[in-house]
Amino acid sequence: MAVNETYIEVQDELIAPPGWRAVTAALIRRQPLGAVGALMVLIMVAAALFADQIAMYDPEINDFAAMLEGPSTAHLFGTDEFGRDIYSRIVHGARTAMTVGFSAAILGSTIGLFVGVSSAYFGGWVDNIMQRIVDVLMAFPAIILALTVVIILGRGVGPVIIAITIPMIPNCARVVRSSALAIREIPYVDAARAMGFGHLRIILRHISPNIMAPYLIMLTNFLGAAILAEASLSYLGLGVQEPTPAWGLMLKSGAEEYAESAPWAVIFPGLAISVAVFGFNLFGDALRDVLDPKLRSR
Amino acid sequence: MKLKTLKLLAGTAAALFMTANVATAETPKRGGILNFVVGSKIPSMDGHMEGTFGMIHPIRPFYSTLIRVNPQNPSSTTDFVCDVCSTFSSSDDGKTHTFNIRKDIKFHDGTPLTAADVKATYDKLVFPPKGILSLRKKFFSMVDTITTPDSYTLVMKLKYPSPTFIPSVAMPFNFIYSKKDLDTHGYTWHQKNVNGSGAFVFVEHKPGAFVTGKRYDGYHHEGKPYLDGYKAISAPKMAVRLQAIRGDRAGIEFRGFPPKARDDLIKALGDKITVQEGDWNCSLLVTPNHKVKPFDDARVRRALSLAIDRWGGSKALSKIAIVKTVGGVVFPSHPLAATKDELTKIPGFWTDIKKSRAEAKRLLKEAGHSNLTFTLLNRAVDQPYRILGTWLIDQWRQIGLKVKQNAVPTGPWVNSLRKKKDYQVAIDANCQSIVNPIVDVSKYLGSASNNYAQYTDEAMETMHETMSRSGDPAEQRKIMRKFETRLYGEETHIIPTLWWYKINPHRSYVKGWKIAPSHYLNQHLDQVWLDK
Numbered sequence: 001m002a003v004n005e006t007y008i009e010v011q012d013e014l015i016a017p018p019g020w021r022a023v024t025a026a027l028i029r030r031q032p033l034g035a036v037g038a039l040m041v042l043i044m045v046a047a048a049l050f051a052d053q054i055a056m057y058d059p060e061i062n063d064f065a066a067m068l069e070g071p072s073t074a075h076l077f078g079t080d081e082f083g084r085d086i087y088s089r090i091v092h093g094a095r096t097a098m099t100v101g102f103s104a105a106i107l108g109s110t111i112g113l114f115v116g117v118s119s120a121y122f123g124g125w126v127d128n129i130m131q132r133i134v135d136v137l138m139a140f141p142a143i144i145l146a147l148t149v150v151i152i153l154g155r156g157v158g159p160v161i162i163a164i165t166i167p168m169i170p171n172c173a174r175v176v177r178s179s180a181l182a183i184r185e186i187p188y189v190d191a192a193r194a195m196g197f198g199h200l201r202i203i204l205r206h207i208s209p210n211i212m213a214p215y216l217i218m219l220t221n222f223l224g225a226a227i228l229a230e231a232s233l234s235y236l237g238l239g240v241q242e243p244t245p246a247w248g249l250m251l252k253s254g255a256e257e258y259a260e261s262a263p264w265a266v267i268f269p270g271l272a273i274s275v276a277v278f279g280f281n282l283f284g285d286a287l288r289d290v291l292d293p294k295l296r297s298r
Numbered sequence: 299m300k301l302k303t304l305k306l307l308a309g310t311a312a313a314l315f316m317t318a319n320v321a322t323a324e325t326p327k328r329g330g331i332l333n334f335v336v337g338s339k340i341p342s343m344d345g346h347m348e349g350t351f352g353m354i355h356p357i358r359p360f361y362s363t364l365i366r367v368n369p370q371n372p373s374s375t376t377d378f379v380c381d382v383c384s385t386f387s388s389s390d391d392g393k394t395h396t397f398n399i400r401k402d403i404k405f406h407d408g409t410p411l412t413a414a415d416v417k418a419t420y421d422k423l424v425f426p427p428k429g430i431l432s433l434r435k436k437f438f439s440m441v442d443t444i445t446t447p448d449s450y451t452l453v454m455k456l457k458y459p460s461p462t463f464i465p466s467v468a469m470p471f472n473f474i475y476s477k478k479d480l481d482t483h484g485y486t487w488h489q490k491n492v493n494g495s496g497a498f499v500f501v502e503h504k505p506g507a508f509v510t511g512k513r514y515d516g517y518h519h520e521g522k523p524y525l526d527g528y529k530a531i532s533a534p535k536m537a538v539r540l541q542a543i544r545g546d547r548a549g550i551e552f553r554g555f556p557p558k559a560r561d562d563l564i565k566a567l568g569d570k571i572t573v574q575e576g577d578w579n580c581s582l583l584v585t586p587n588h589k590v591k592p593f594d595d596a597r598v599r600r601a602l603s604l605a606i607d608r609w610g611g612s613k614a615l616s617k618i619a620i621v622k623t624v625g626g627v628v629f630p631s632h633p634l635a636a637t638k639d640e641l642t643k644i645p646g647f648w649t650d651i652k653k654s655r656a657e658a659k660r661l662l663k664e665a666g667h668s669n670l671t672f673t674l675l676n677r678a679v680d681q682p683y684r685i686l687g688t689w690l691i692d693q694w695r696q697i698g699l700k701v702k703q704n705a706v707p708t709g710p711w712v713n714s715l716r717k718k719k720d721y722q723v724a725i726d727a728n729c730q731s732i733v734n735p736i737v738d739v740s741k742y743l744g745s746a747s748n749n750y751a752q753y754t755d756e757a758m759e760t761m762h763e764t765m766s767r768s769g770d771p772a773e774q775r776k777i778m779r780k781f782e783t784r785l786y787g788e789e790t791h792i793i794p795t796l797w798w799y800k801i802n803p804h805r806s807y808v809k810g811w812k813i814a815p816s817h818y819l820n821q822h823l824d825q826v827w828l829d830k
Contacts, residue, residue: 062692064614081558081618082688155704237678241703242688256537256680257558257618261565 034286040279041223047091048098055088060243068262078264080253082243086264089245090272096246097276100157100230104164105222111165112172113215117203119173120180131177134170142167146229150238160239164229172218179211213291220284224277231273247273326810330828332528335539335548339506339532342489345473346423347431351817354470355552356509356530358821360406361473361494362518364397364416364452365464367732369825372814373576375632375733378468381822382411382495382518383452392459392769395467397452403518405476406492406499413446418477420444420454422485430485437466437737440766458767461774465734470818497523497824506532517824524810524827536681543571543805549828550804553817554578556620556681560803571803574813578800579629579738580729582621582686584674584793585715588753590722592670597661599790602723603646604658605697610651611689612796619685622799627742627782628735629815630797633771634778635735644787646794658697671700675714675724678705686795687725715750726750729798731818736765736774742785742792753791758784 028035047054056076057063063083071078077086119130137145146163153159183189184207192202208215233239234248242249247269254265338352345353345361365386368377380386383397403411424441426432440460445453456463479493492500495518498511512527531548533539540559542548544566555563563571586593586602593599608624616622624647626636641647648654662668676687684705691701701723706714714721730738740746743762744754761781765774785791802813807829814820 060692060695062689064610067614067617081685082692155706237705241705242684243691243703257556260562261558 031286031289033282034289037279037282037284037286040275041283044094044276044279045098047094049095051092051095055085055091057085057088059084059089059092059245068258068265070262071264077268078262080250080262080265081258084243086250086268089250090247090268092245093247093250093269093272094276096157096240096244097227097230097272100161100164101223101227101276101280103161104168104226104229105219107161108165108168108226109172109215109219109222112169112218113176113208113211114203115169116173116176117180117207117211120177120184121199121203121207123184127177130173134173137167137170138174140167142225143229143232146233147236147238150233155238155241157240160230160233163233164226168222168226172215172222175214175218176211179214180207183207183210213288216291217284217288220280220287224280224284227276227280228273247276324809324829326524326825326827327829328524328827329526330830332525332550332808332823332826332828333531333542333548334528335531335533335542335551337534337536337539337551337553339534340503340509343492343503344486344488345471346426347433347489348471349433351553352532354818354821356503356532357492358470358473359496359498359511359523359528359823360492360500361496362403362411362822363468363470363472363474364420365468366470366822367468367814367819369812369820369822372812372820373631375629375815378464382416382474388464393456395454395456395463397454399450399452400518401450403495404516405495406514407476409476409478411474411476411495412449413452414449415477416452416474417444417446418480419472419475420452422475422480423472427485434466434469434471436740437462437469437734459769460736460766461769461771462734462737462766465732466737469732470821471731497822498525498528501527508532519824522824524825525823528823543803546805549808550802550811552802552811552821554620554800554802557617557801560801563803570806572806572808573801573803575799575801576813577623577630577815578620578798578817579731579733579815580727580798581625582682582795582798583726583728584690584795585724585726585751586793587719587721587723588751588791589719592665592667593722595665595667596789597665598667598670599793600645600787601658601661601665601697602694602699603786603790603793604648604654604661605699606646606690606693606793606795607651607654608647608794608796609649611693615682615685615689615796616799619682620798620801621682621686621796623797625797626794627739627785628778629733629738631815632733632735634775636779636782640779644783646786646790655697662697662699668698669700671702672722673702673704675711675721676703676705677711677725678707682798683725683727690725690795719750719752724750729816731816733815735778736762739778739781742781744791751791753789755784755789755791758791 066079066083068081069075069079075085077090080086115130119127145167149163149166150159153162189202189206192206230239231248234246235252239248240246250269251266254269258265336352336355338350340353340356341348341350343353343357362382364382365378366381368374368379371377382400382403384400386397388395399413399416405411421444423432423434424438426435440456440458440463441454442457443455447453474495475488476493479487497514497517499514501510501512503509509530510527513523513525517523533542539551540555543551544563560573586599588594612622612624623630626641628635642649662670674687674691677683687703687705691703694701715724715726728741740762741748743749743759745759758781761777765777768774786794800813809829810825810827812820
């Protein structure tokens with residue numbers, strides 16, 4: 001028994017995905033754009049983590065003596081209609097975007113991973129039921145589904161995370177299932193089953209690690225999508241609420257009334273959303289190229 | 299935009315407004331179609347059951363009313379003139395009001411308009427049968443009988459003399475319906491059909507899109523209307539309404555735009571835009587839920603009021619929102635309104651904000667709520683709700699309170715205020731049409747169906763009853779001050795913010811329309827003409 005188990009673990013290692021160091025090195029060497037994306041992501045994450053130190057002003061304090069001032073040394077990105085410093089609000093807005101983005105992406109892809117692997121592993125009626133549920137969820141445009149969830153659960157960061165997470169689950173589950181179906185047919189899974197390992201152990205220990213590549217690719221793609229979705233919901237007034245700094249909310253306030261007379265109130269929040277989404281997408285694409293064996297060999 | 303530029307634009311606007319007033323002396327030209335945009339949709343076309351500008355703006359021109367605000371002087375809060383009547387008078391005891399109806403009026407279907415039609419209309423308004431909604435029924439609670447001694451005389455007898463009666467009759471929602479229509483088609487027919495005696499004849503209604511009307515040649519005000527017709531275009535999004543005026547797809551929007559939109563239009567179109575501005579009979583309120591702790595404590599409520607810098611806020615907010623005037627419980631320019639001296643004696647209206655906030659902190663400490671946190675329920679409408687909500691949160695932050703905002707669409711907001719009553723503190727508004735202070739302040743009575751603060755205050759009920767029945771303006775004014783002080787100061791049942799400010803930038807070729815204290819008033823359009 002011990003010999004067989006060791007054999008299976010050795011097999012696992014042989015087909016295990018490359019480590020993080022190798023991935024990072026390959027990313028910089030082969031994917032300079034991806035490295036740029038990673039740098040942008042790092043900057044965003046740093047802004048979110050150290051917002052209190054980086055921001056020049058409290059992002060929520062009104063200063064009517066400085067209403068709608070253009071960019072200057074006192075206010076790098078200008079001020080909004082309440083005299084609030086736009087730079088400080090963007091830096092603090094990164095915290096909202098990253099919190100929602102990372103939470104929704106990790107939750108969505110991880111639940112999707114579990115659903116997809118389980119569906120593929122058990123097959124039969126379990127697979128049928130799970131996939132029909134996935135079909136139903138995928139039938140709704142993501143933003144409509146998110147809007148529905150927000151309307152039911154209410155506004156605020158928590159409901160927004162849930163609202164963005166739910167549409168991500170079926171997408172990830174579908175992709176992961178197709179990979180897991182192939183893995184399920186590999187003899188070491190049969191061997192593990194023959195050795196009497198439990199379903200959970202086989203799913204978590206023997207199948208899931210082997211579909212980390214599509215999982216990570218989905219995760220990084222979801223990050224950009226989640227940030228965009230959060231901004232969209234906030235823009236529609238369904239996300240986080242004033243005076244909490246959030247990029248979509250800032251864009252909404254600026255775009256409707258001040259696009260012409262105070263363009264900085266629109267440009268900088270819009271730029272923040274674009275840079276964040278662009279950065280995550282570049283990083284995700286590069287990660288896919290590195291992790292995908294077919295693309296890796298090119 | 300720099301403040302200097304804002305000031306310049308505001309100055310230009312004021313200059314243009316003055317130009318507009320001079321321009322009204324010009325000789326009106328006949329002809330043309332007026333296109334205007336409406337930021338809402340039509341729930342039904344029955345004025346008696348509706349209270350929205352979404353209905354009034356497109357539908358009002360089809361109807362006449364018994365009396366109306368003087369179209370040449372709509373800013374006055376006391377100037378009422380006849381519409382379908384030729385004269386009206388009141389008895390010395392103020393209990394009998396006689397209206398002599400004009401003999402030259404016909405409905406658009408050719409039926410002559412007589413006192414019987416006016417009586418049938420007011421019977422529906424004042425004594426609606428069960429199941430028929432009359433939104434202003436309570437405004438006529440003093441009416442005892444309505445009779446027609448002859449075909450062209452209408453007499454309304456009151457149970458007690460009331461200064462609120464005539465302004466209530468002048469409300470623009472009191473469309474005169476034909477008795478024949480009411481008898482033949484029933485009381486719900488006007489929800490979807492139109493047969494009035496107004497300046498324009500109904501042509502078409504495309505739900506959600508537009509309403510069109512054409513000139514009524516048999517209109518009873520000689521020489522009017524000047525327009526051949528009009529098209530009311532539904533455009534709920536402000537950006538669309540603004541671009542419609544900018545691109546000359548529409549000449550005017552009657553509800554009003556925020557200051558920034560006015561400035562942008564002036565900057566883009568120069569003298570092709572005329573701006574009319576004035577106080578608006580609408581005030582934004584903060585309503586603490588008295589049934590939720592700690593807002594049952596008057597000290598906490600007063601602290602919330604004391605934290606608000608109304609005088610300072612007015613200057614800044616009037617640049618970004620449709621609010622401006624600091625005022626008490628009565629429309630600012632009305633004779634019953636508090637003077638600045640009277641107002642600044644009430645806690646919350648003190649001019650020294652430092653002293654005010656120190657007192658607020660003291661009260662909170664005394665009540666044991668120095669670090670109070672709560673959620674402010676707000677309506678997810680930018681102007682002026684969201685702007686004021688964000689400003690209020692910053693005001694309360696300055697006395698150490700942490701407040702979150704929950705801005706929800708109108709439906710859930712109303713539902714929370716009226717039915718669920720599950721909020722802690724909410725933003726509410728008191729918007730009226732005719733300036734009729736004693737009726738307007740009835741919202742602040744605990745017994746009022748549109749008061750959502752959930753309190754009972756017998757002293758205020760008694761004061762209001764006395765004011766309603768008093769024929770002496772001096773006595774009314776004296777009681778109104780006590781009412782105001784109790785409402786905003788002693789008990790702070792409701793927390794006032796600022797009065798709304800109406801800004802109507804429109805194409806300069808639109809002439810004859812004058813701004814009123816309400817977006818419901820002066821919308822019959824018979825005096826409007828196009829200088830093209």
